[in-house]
Amino acid sequence: MTSRIALCTWSDPSYVDPEPRQAAALLQDRGHRADVVIWHHDVDWSAYDLVVIRSTWDYFDRLEEFLAWVDRVHVESRIINPPNVIRWNVHKGYLAELGAAGIAVLPMLVLPRGASDVVARLAATGWDRVVVKPAVDGGARRAALGEVGSAVLVEHLDNIVALGDVVVQPYAPGIEDGEVSLLLFGGEVSHAVRKVPAAGDYRVQAHHGGSELAHEVTEAELATARAALALVPDGVVYARVDLVQHDGVPTVMELELIEPDLFLRVDDRALERFVDCIVAQLAEGDEPA
Structure with a gap:
């Protein structure tokens, strides 16, 4: 059965995220109609079977508009991740909730x-x-x-x-050795990356000079990631868990559950696994209530 899927991005021409287009192309190869759509454009969202938030990287500056859009799409179609996850994750205060539950997080x-x-x-x-x-x-x-x-x-x-x-x-001085990101699709680890800041910096993002290395996930990292995700208020389809070594243990820096860079480029099978995850959600949406 052919489904129609929207992969949502932003409108800044200075950086066009390749991941949504790559996912759309593979979904089309599998017989679906997949469109890369700017989230705040005038779109009939009810025409889509599934709306996937990807690189909506201007939402920080349009927060109320973005949250209203999420709620509207949730009514007209089905959006992932779910709205209650997005609202919980949008403010970094959720880290205090993780810490209160015994998850290793930095004091804040x-x-x-x-x-x-x-x-x-x-x-x-x-x-x-x-x-x-x-x-x-x-x-x-x-x-x-x-x-x-x-x-x-x-x-x-x-x-x-x-x-x-x-x-x-x-x-956290451990950031100088890199921040580890675990990428989970459908609750299973797909791949991981270690982001290392440039010499003399603490920011790991590539646009700040950081570098990206494939990473082998440790049991301790996976245990921390799963424990943190277990506290999210609803099921997540995709997740990125950012960790840093602090006081000898993997410590949560962020849970990225809205529009994370999924680092599909660091693993040859990552794109396929991500698309598998989306297709599985289509099947789940077809199941009777």
């Missing part, structure tokens, strides 16, 4: 939008070197690393807390 301080006592609250943590970043953001766009008493860091923090909630965490 969440500063609410407009907080005026940031210097005192930073000092009260007892941390020396910290990373600050918006609670809703991605790609380390507005992240900053600095000493707690640094005027430059405080100025940056004041600027971003005026715009929204901010997460503060102690710097």
Whole structure:
């Protein structure tokens, strides 16, 4: 049976993500109609059997619009990952929930939008070197690393807390050896990548000079990833779990459940496994309630 699938991306011409187009081509080879669609365009979503969020990398700047879109598509079609997962994952405060449940996460301080006592609250943590970043953001766009008493860091923090909630965490030196990302499709590990920052940097993203290496998943990493995903409020079709070694254990940096780079390029079979996962969701959607 031929199904119609939308793979949703963004509209920035400066970087056209190849992954949705690669997935669409393979889905078409398998007899489905697959379109790469810009999420905020005027589209009849009810015409699709499945809508897959992929590289909607401008949603941070259009959050309310994005969340309203997710809810609308959920009514008109079926969207993955599910809306309740997206709403839970969109704000990095979920990390505190993981920590309270016993998952290894970095300590964190969440500063609410407009907080005026940031210097005192930073000092009260007892941390020396910290990373600050918006609670809703991605790609380390507005992240900053600095000493707690640094005027430059405080100025940056004041600027971003005026715009929204901010997460503060102690710097984890393990990041210098790389951040490991486990990619899971349909609950099973597909592949993994170790992202290593450029010398003298802490940001692992390629656009900040980071490099990508294939990685062999350890039992400890997999156990942490599964324990963290077990706390997500609904089933996830695709997931990326970002980990760093801290105090000798794999520690969750992020659960990427909305629009993660899936690093399909680092494994020859990854694209096929991702498409298998999408096709399986089509079959699941056909099952009677």
